[in-house]
Amino acid sequence: MENDVMLVLSTASSEKEAMTIAQALVDQELAACVNVVPAIRSIYRWKGKIWNEVENLIFIKTTSAQIEEIKKTIKELHSYELPEVLAVKIDEGEKNVLNWIGSSVKGGRERF
Numbered sequence: 001m002e003n004d005v006m007l008v009l010s011t012a013s014s015e016k017e018a019m020t021i022a023q024a025l026v027d028q029e030l031a032a033c034v035n036v037v038p039a040i041r042s043i044y045r046w047k048g049k050i051w052n053e054v055e056n057l058i059f060i061k062t063t064s065a066q067i068e069e070i071k072k073t074i075k076e077l078h079s080y081e082l083p084e085v086l087a088v089k090i091d092e093g094e095k096n097v098l099n100w101i102g103s104s105v106k107g108g109r110e111r112f
Contacts, residue, residue, distance in 0.1 A: 005090040005101050008060035008070055011042060013079050018056035021077050030066045030073060032104030035059040061101045063108065064089070 008031075012018035015038050022034035037057040044051050062070060064087075071085050090098070102108045 003090065003093075003098050003102075004064040005093065005098050006062050006064050006067060007088045007090055008058075008062060008067065009084070009086045009088070010058040010060065010074055010078075011040070011055040011084050012036075012058060013053075013055060015056050017077070017079060018058050021058060021074055022060075024073055024077060025060060025062075025070060028069070028073065029104070029106040030070050031060045031062045032101040033061045063102055063105050065107060066105050 010021070012021060015036065018036045018038075022031075022036055025031040025034055035058070037059070039054055040057045042051070042053050042055045044053075060070060067087050074083050074085055
């Protein structure tokens, strides 16, 4: 079976918000695992102004089939007007880890 594991990146304004998103994604079987990395520094341009903010980074391990639902869930739970959601295909990894991720999300037990 071809690997369709994805890593989705997002940020949140607080650890509480990041944890709420992480818990929802795992509870709904949209992600096998979510890592929350507290207190990263983000410098970005938004609406003509440069911002320098402390955020929490969210790493979401999932499959491509879950991306749309993940985007929807993040938008529902997020405080930002435009929450960051970037997905990266994982081309390589330890086979058992990739299989675990695939089998831990909706529909994955039947495929992996």
